[in-house]
Amino acid sequence: xxxxxxxxxxxxxxxxxxxxxxxxxxxxxxxxxxxxxxxxxxxxxxxxxxxxxxxxxxxxxxxxxxxxxxxxxxxxxxxxxxxxxxxxxxxxxxxxxxxxxxxxxxxxxxxxxxxxxxxxxxxxxxxxxxxxxxxxxxxxxxxxxxxxxxxxxxxxxxxxxxxxxxxxxxxxxxxxxxxxxxxxxxxxxxxx
Numbered sequence: 001x002x003x004x005x006x007x008x009x010x011x012x013x014x015x016x017x018x019x020x021x022x023x024x025x026x027x028x029x030x031x032x033x034x035x036x037x038x039x040x041x042x043x044x045x046x047x048x049x050x051x052x053x054x055x056x057x058x059x060x061x062x063x064x065x066x067x068x069x070x071x072x073x074x075x076x077x078x079x080x081x082x083x084x085x086x087x088x089x090x091x092x093x094x095x096x097x098x099x100x101x102x103x104x105x106x107x108x109x110x111x112x113x114x115x116x117x118x119x120x121x122x123x124x125x126x127x128x129x130x131x132x133x134x135x136x137x138x139x140x141x142x143x144x145x146x147x148x149x150x151x152x153x154x155x156x157x158x159x160x161x162x163x164x165x166x167x168x169x170x171x172x173x174x175x176x177x178x179x180x181x182x183x184x185x186x187x188x189x190x191x192x
Contacts, residue, residue, distance in 0.1 A: 021047060040123065045114060045130060063087060064155040065108055067135040069147035070184060081145070083153065086138055108134055112154060128185065136187040152182040 020042045023032040032039060069081040086108055094100040111131045118124035135150045157177040 017042075017047075037122070041126075044123065044126070045111070059159060061156040061158050063109060063112065064157075065112060066153045066155075067139055067150050068153075069139050069143060069145070070149040070151065071145065071147045079145075081139075081143060081147065084139060084142060086135065089138065089142075132185040132187050147187075149184045149186050151184045154180045154182070156180070 020039055023029075023035070023039050024043045024047075026032065064085060064087045066083040066085045066087075068083045071079050073079050090104065090108055094105050111127065111134055115124070115127040115131050118127065131152070132150055135152055136147075139147070139150060155177050
C-alpha cells in the first residue's frame, strides 16, 4: 500500500512538473497567462530553460562579487565587517577540485545575472532574497561574528574580444572597471 501511494505521488509530481515546464516553454496561451506567477515560481531559478548548452553566449564582462556583513552593536551603532571576495572563493574551490560542481561554479554568477535583469518587481524581490541568502550563507561560513544584514559590491570589467592581431597581454589592458554597491539587505540573523 505504501509503495503504491509513493509511486502515485511521484507520478503526479512528475506529471505536474512536465505540465508546468510545457506551459513555460510553449507559446503564450490564456492558461499560461492566467497562471504565469505560479508557473514562474516553479520554474525559476532551478528549472529555467535556455539554449546555452548548445550555443553558449561567452561572457563579455568579468565579474567580481564581494560581500560584507553588518550587525547592531549594543550601543545601537552599526558594526560593518570587511569585504569578502565571493568570486575568489568560488574560483579557488573550482581550481582545487578534480571534479568541480557545475552548481558551485555558476550559482553566484547566475544569481547576479538574473537579479540584474529583474523583468518584474515580484521576481526581482525573489531574486534579491536568493542572492542575499547565497551571500549570507557564504559569509556565515567564513566569519566569526553574528550579523543581520549583508551588502554586495559587484565590480565588472569588460573583456576585450580576442583578435589574432592583438597581443595576449594587451587584450584587456585598457578596460575600465565599474563598481556597483547594492543596498544593505536584511537577512536572517547568523549568530556564532
